[in-house]
Amino acid sequence: MNEYTVHKYLNVRVGRPSLSAPCYQFLAPGSVLQTDGRIYKGDPFEGVDDWLKDEAGNYYWSGGVIGASKNEAGRSDYWFSQLGIDTIWQTFGEKGSRARVLVLDTGINDFLPVFEGAVAEGHKINFVNGSRDLFSNDQDCHGTHCAGLIAARPGQYSVGVAPECQLLIGKISEDGMLGDGATMRRALEAFLAPQYEFDIISISATMMQEDAELRRLIDEHIQKNRIVLAAIGNDPLSRNLPYKKYPGYFDSCISVGACEYDRLISGYTCSPQKATIHCFGTHIGSYQKSSIPRPLKGTSQATAIMAGICALAVSFLKKRNRSFNQETFRQLLQSSADPLENFHAALVNPVSLFHALKTL
Numbered sequence: 001m002n003e004y005t006v007h008k009y010l011n012v013r014v015g016r017p018s019l020s021a022p023c024y025q026f027l028a029p030g031s032v033l034q035t036d037g038r039i040y041k042g043d044p045f046e047g048v049d050d051w052l053k054d055e056a057g058n059y060y061w062s063g064g065v066i067g068a069s070k071n072e073a074g075r076s077d078y079w080f081s082q083l084g085i086d087t088i089w090q091t092f093g094e095k096g097s098r099a100r101v102l103v104l105d106t107g108i109n110d111f112l113p114v115f116e117g118a119v120a121e122g123h124k125i126n127f128v129n130g131s132r133d134l135f136s137n138d139q140d141c142h143g144t145h146c147a148g149l150i151a152a153r154p155g156q157y158s159v160g161v162a163p164e165c166q167l168l169i170g171k172i173s174e175d176g177m178l179g180d181g182a183t184m185r186r187a188l189e190a191f192l193a194p195q196y197e198f199d200i201i202s203i204s205a206t207m208m209q210e211d212a213e214l215r216r217l218i219d220e221h222i223q224k225n226r227i228v229l230a231a232i233g234n235d236p237l238s239r240n241l242p243y244k245k246y247p248g249y250f251d252s253c254i255s256v257g258a259c260e261y262d263r264l265i266s267g268y269t270c271s272p273q274k275a276t277i278h279c280f281g282t283h284i285g286s287y288q289k290s291s292i293p294r295p296l297k298g299t300s301q302a303t304a305i306m307a308g309i310c311a312l313a314v315s316f317l318k319k320r321n322r323s324f325n326q327e328t329f330r331q332l333l334q335s336s337a338d339p340l341e342n343f344h345a346a347l348v349n350p351v352s353l354f355h356a357l358k359t360l
Contacts, residue, residue: 010064017042017051076285096162098315100198105143107171141288146304148286161308188217202307204300206245238267
């Protein structure tokens with residue numbers, strides 16, 4: 001059972017999650033709605049097709065409510081406290097205001113209130129040839145989920161690690177297709193232009209082909225003292241198989257693998273020995289098409305959280321007039337990390353990282 005607060009007049013739909021379903025009453029703003037705890041797909045309204053259902057079988061459009069109960073089991077924000085994100089906000093006074101992150105993914109649904117002011121104006125570009133979406137929005141919702149973990153603004157839920165940072169968005173994939181990586185190359189080339197100023201690149205997309213031009217472009221960004229984080233990739237068989245997925249497999253990238261809440265490396269993490277660092281990646285809640293977080297899992301989610309942590313660190317260093325580069329961050333992340341029990345790997349420890357940053 002979950003509990004929500006109604007924030008706009010909300011029709012009670014009988015029998016099915018549809019705008020044409022019978023409606024005999026409505027809930028006024030401020031009403032409390034108790035649901036069965038599940039999300040149902042139904043008719044889209046204002047870009048949101050998630051619906052809720054109460055125990056009587058009535059359906060409610062999720063765009064009209066905010067705030068799930070903090071007591072729900074299996075919380076998808078467990079990682080927030082385990083990584084000490086609140087501690088960094090409170091003890092070090094850092095929320096990422098001086099950092100800018102380029103997210104190369106499937107776009108962003110920045111019409112959601114949690115992204116208000118998050119995307120730098122004029123810095124949202126669609127690189128997908130023949131895209132059905134002229135506005136770089138995100139029908140796949142993968143990029144939105146990752147962007148939320150980096151920079152969602154504060155609200156009822158613990159989602160955005162660096163809620164004061166700015167995002168640049170490069171849409172490089174649509175309908176689950178990345179192809180030969182041409183869109184990723186075009187995006188990296190375009191964002192080398194001097195009008196684009198940012199500190200971090202977060203890449204959750206992967207491909208199997210090694211690409212010398214892609215490597216060159218990434219190295220050129222690194223030479224500009226940008227931090228490049230890339231997912232090591234997912235193993236669909238969950239056997240930690242040694243697939244080489246790029247760009248995460250490039251030595252120059254800070255590659256990110258995923259671990260479980262019990263701090264064991266996730267079975268779906270490819271080549272865990274190759275990963276620079278690991279972060280929580282399973283049952284990670286963030287936004288897709290509504291203001292209610294939904295959990296996903298993958299090295300993509302781990303990479304996005306890592307990008308948010310790096311945004312906090314970059315902002316902290318900038319305020320102290322300290323310089324940084326890719327190798328600085330690689331060494332700091334690894335030296336401040338906690339050991340994981342399998343594969344002799346390491347889990348990021350943001351609080352220890354910040355104590356190390358204070359000594360620079």
